[in-house]
Amino acid sequence: MASPSTAEQYPLSENQFHPIDPQKASIGQLLFYDKVLSGNQNISCSTCHHPKHGGGDGLSLGIGEGGLGLGPERTPGKGAQKIRKRIPRNASALWNLGHKSINVMFHDGRLEISDIYQNGFNSPAQEWLPNGLDTLISAQAIFPLVAQFEMAGNPKENEIAGAIHDRIDAAWPILAKRVRLIPQYGDLFVEAFDNIDVPQNITIVEIAKALVCLY
DSSP, rough: OOOOOOHHOOOOOOBBOOOOOHHHHHHHHHTTEEEESSTTOOOOOOHHSGGGGGGSSSOSSSOOOOOOSSSSOBBBSGGGOOSSSOSSOOOOTTTTTTBOOOEEESSOOOOEEOTTSSSSOOOTTTGGGGOOOOOOHHHHSSSGGGOIIIIIIOOTOOOHHHHTTTGGGGGGHHHHHHHHTHHHHHHHHHHHHHTTTTTGGGGHHHHHHHGGOOO
C-alpha cells in the first residue's frame, strides 16, 4: 500500500491548537501593538514581531529596547542615545506557536513543559512563575517583557527594570497595574474573562492569555 502524502499525514486542524477566544484575541491584538508593556514604553511586541516582516524583524540580530524604526530599517540609534548591546539572536516568527505539539520555547530552550518547580514549567522564573499560566505559549509571552535588552530597559531607567533586579517576578504586577489603570482595557478584560469582575483583578496571567490568542 502506498504511503500517504505529507499533506495527508500532517494536515493542520483546529483541534491541534490551544483554544482561541475571539474576545480575548481582540485584547491581545491591542496589547501586541501597545508600548505600555515595555519598561520605558518605547517598544511593543509588534516592533520585533511585525506581520509585515513575516512575524519577525528581518534582522540577523534583533534591536530591542532603545532602537529606532521598524523591521530591517531598525537601527540602534545615534550619538549618546545609541544602544550599546544588541540582542544576541534574531526575532523568530510567531506563526503556529499555539500548536499543542510544541513543548520547548526560545532559541536556547530555557522554557519547557516540566513539573520541576511544581508549576508546570521549567523557566527562568523557576518557582516564582505566576500561577494560572495553563499553556507553554502563555508562559512564553511574559518573559520578553522582563528581558533587559528586549523590552524592560536598563536599571535606573524605569520601575520595571529596577524591579527585575530585585527578582524577576517583581516586575509583572507593575506591568499589570499599568494595563488595568487604562479604563478601556479594564472594561475589555472584565467582559472577556469570567474570573475578572473588576479591573483591579487583572494580573499578568490574564494579559498573557490575551496575547497568546494571536499565536
